Amino acid sequence: MKLQTAIDRVSLEDAIALAKQLDGKTDILEMGTSLVKDYGNLAIEKLREVLPQTSLLVDSKTIDEGAYEFSQAFRYGGDIVTAMGAASVDTLQACYDVAQKENKTMMIDLLEVSDEKIEQIKLFPDAIYALHHSVDRKDHFDAAASVESFRQKHPEIKRLAIAGGIDLRQAQLLAEQGIIEVVIVGSKIAKAENPLQAVNEFMGAVHK
Amino acid sequence: MKLQTAIDRVSLEDAIALAKQLDGKTDILEMGTSLVKDYGNLAIEKLREVLPQTSLLVDSKTIDEGAYEFSQAFRYGGDIVTAMGAASVDTLQACYDVAQKENKTMMIDLLEVSDEKIEQIKLFPDAIYALHHSVDRKDHFDAAASVESFRQKHPEIKRLAIAGGIDLRQAQLLAEQGIIEVVIVGSKIAKAENPLQAVNEFMGAVHK
Numbered sequence: 301m302k303l304q305t306a307i308d309r310v311s312l313e314d315a316i317a318l319a320k321q322l323d324g325k326t327d328i329l330e331m332g333t334s335l336v337k338d339y340g341n342l343a344i345e346k347l348r349e350v351l352p353q354t355s356l357l358v359d360s361k362t363i364d365e366g367a368y369e370f371s372q373a374f375r376y377g378g379d380i381v382t383a384m385g386a387a388s389v390d391t392l393q394a395c396y397d398v399a400q401k402e403n404k405t406m407m408i409d410l411l412e413v414s415d416e417k418i419e420q421i422k423l424f425p426d427a428i429y430a431l432h433h434s435v436d437r438k439d440h441f442d443a444a445a446s447v448e449s450f451r452q453k454h455p456e457i458k459r460l461a462i463a464g465g466i467d468l469r470q471a472q473l474l475a476e477q478g479i480i481e482v483v484i485v486g487s488k489i490a491k492a493e494n495p496l497q498a499v500n501e502f503m504g505a506v507h508k
Numbered sequence: 509m510k511l512q513t514a515i516d517r518v519s520l521e522d523a524i525a526l527a528k529q530l531d532g533k534t535d536i537l538e539m540g541t542s543l544v545k546d547y548g549n550l551a552i553e554k555l556r557e558v559l560p561q562t563s564l565l566v567d568s569k570t571i572d573e574g575a576y577e578f579s580q581a582f583r584y585g586g587d588i589v590t591a592m593g594a595a596s597v598d599t600l601q602a603c604y605d606v607a608q609k610e611n612k613t614m615m616i617d618l619l620e621v622s623d624e625k626i627e628q629i630k631l632f633p634d635a636i637y638a639l640h641h642s643v644d645r646k647d648h649f650d651a652a653a654s655v656e657s658f659r660q661k662h663p664e665i666k667r668l669a670i671a672g673g674i675d676l677r678q679a680q681l682l683a684e685q686g687i688i689e690v691v692i693v694g695s696k697i698a699k700a701e702n703p704l705q706a707v708n709e710f711m712g713a714v715h716k
Contacts, residue, residue, distance in 0.1 A: 309576055334576060337568065340548030360545065361571055363592060364619060364642050368517055368542060384571060386594035388620050391644040411572060412596050414622075434572050436599040 301475050303506045304357060304461070305499060306486040308332030312339045316346055318495060324353035325499045326489075328380065328482065333359045341376045348377030355379040361409060363387045366394030370406070374398065380405040382430070385413035385421055396424045407461060407482075415453060422457050428482060429457050433464025441465060444473040451479050471505040509683050511714045512565060512669070513707060514694040516540030520547045524554055526703060532561035533707045534697075535714075536588065536690065541567045549584045556585030563587040569617060571595045574602030578614070582606065588613040590638070593621035593629055604632045615669060615690075623661060630665050636690060637665050641672025649673060652681040659687055679713040 305326040307315045312335065319329055331347050336358060348356055358378035362369040363386060373381040383395040385408050392408065399406040406424065411432040413421075422429075431450055433441040441464050450460070462474065463484035474480050485502055492498035513534040515523045520543065527537055539555050544566060556564055566586035570577040571594060581589040591603040593616050600616065607614040614632065619640040621629075630637075639658055641649040649672050658668070670682065671692035682688050693710055700706035 308573075334573060334580075336545055336548075337577060338549050338580060340544075340551070341546050343548070361569075363569055363571065363594070364644060365516075365542060366644050369545060372542075372546060384592075384594065386571070386592065386620055388642045388645050390646060391642055394644050412594055434596045434599055436572060436574050436602050437596050438598060 301478075301480055301506045302327035302482045303471075303499070303502050304328035304330050304482050304484040305489045305502075306330035306332050306359070306463075306484055307335065307490050308486060309334045310490075312343055312346065315343075316350055318490060319347050320350045321496055322354065322489075322499055323351050325496065325503065326354055328355045328357050330357040330359055330484065330486075331378075332486070333361050336360060341372050344373065344376035344378055357382070357407065362391070362395055364391055366391040367398055370395045370398040374402045374404050378404070380407050380428070382407045382409050384408075385410045385417065385429070389420060389423070392421055392424065396427060400426065418454055418457075422454060425458070428459040428461050430461040430463055430482075430484065432462075435464070443470045444477050447474065447477060447479050468501055468505055471502055475506055475508060509686075509688055509714045510535035510690045511679075511707070511710050512536035512538050512690050512692040513697045513710075514538035514540050514567070514671075514692055515543065515698050516694060517542045518698075520551055520554065523551075524558055526698060527555050528558045529704055530562065530697075530707055531559050533704065533711065534562055535711075536563045536565050538565040538567055538692065538694075539586075540694070541569050544568060549580050552581065552584035552586055565590070565615065570599070570603055572599055574599040575606055578603045578606040582610045582612050586612070588615050588636070590615045590617050592616075593618045593625065593637070597628060597631070600629055600632065604635060608634065626662055626665075630662060633666070636667040636669050638669040638671055638690075638692065640670075643672070651678045652685050655682065655685060655687050676709055676713055679710055683714055683716060 357380040358373040359382050362383040406427045408429050461482035489498045565588040566581040570591040614635045616637050669690035697706045
């Protein structure tokens with residue numbers, strides 16, 4: 301399992317400083333959607349520069365104009381770019397084609413996507429499908445149970461990630477479960493009092 | 509009916525020059541998602557400055573972190589901000605609350621949203637609901653017929669917009685039909701050889 305650490309809702313300066321600290325300490329560094337929208341794609345380059353040892357995911361949340369948005373995010377230095385599972389199949393195909401051509405990776409965010417729609421979009425074997433519980437939703441989310449249920453319903457989807465309030469205990473359970481490829485952690489690392497200590501704890505849980 | 513002119517996939521310099529030309533000539537100027545993602549929210553201010561007579565819509569396509577994204581887009585000068593109908597009801601509620609509090613407007617983009625989901629999100633009387641045919645989709649789109657069918661299925665939704673390859677003839681038909689509040693036109697104006705002539709033709713059709 302890999303650890304993806306998401307940075308969101310801070311100034312670009314603070315994001316760069318934190319990314320520098322986390323380089324080599326997390327498997328993937330996520331430039332959160334808030335940073336994309338606040339600072340634009342040009343900011344991808346600035347994060348890329350300080351991450352010689354860690355992959356960079358751009359949480360673009362592309363839902364239309366797939367080829368354009370994916371080309372831009374890869375061009376500025378993203379290794380992995382996200383599209384919404386809620387997009388049309390044609391948009392997802394356009395994103396996937398760019399990712400394959402660039403020899404990079406597409407992550408499909410399954411936020412609010414029905415099982416019926418998942419059946420229609422399980423067409424992309426090299427893409428990572430991310431189970432995602434919205435930060436705006438107020439209901440409870442049991443990560444390991446969601447993964448188990450997803451695997452039973454959609455066994456053809458091999459590459460899985462998960463996001464949404466994952467804490468250290470959930471990360472440990474997911475690692476024991478052995479289904480998930482990427483666990484995504486945001487504020488529990490990025491907003492921790494000591495992010496370096498937090499990332500080391502999560503890396504310990506994820507890679508044991 | 510109002511005309512919304514969308515600018516997409518150009519440099520910020522060109523977008524500002526075009527916005528200057530279109531100020532007062534179109535009812536609403538849309539900063540397209542590609543501009544938001546390429547240049548970030550700070551670019552909203554630069555468009556706002558050159559639009560003393562025209563409303564500015566920021567096509568944020570918010571699908572999570574509703575309160576943050578809407579607050580940012582309004583703060584930098586947006587009058588109308590978009591959220592995806594595919595978002596959770598909690599996210600849409602968060603966007604709507606910010607828009608109401610700021611005395612500004614939310615547009616809900618119905619791209620790829622099922623009728624079942626529309627039933628769940630028709631909770632926001634002051635929001636504008638935008639029928640939207642993805643630019644990535646290859647199938648045909650009959651605007652006036654889509655509007656007619658939508659009104660029959662969802663008569664409670666009063667404020668409607670439409671986007672997706674609208675040409676002058678379709679704009680005329682929509683004006684005659686009298687259901688739509690905002691017609692959204694992109695490349696037919698912004699990429700026209702003479703955008704000023706094109707916008708005048710569309711304004712003539714929309715306001716006759």
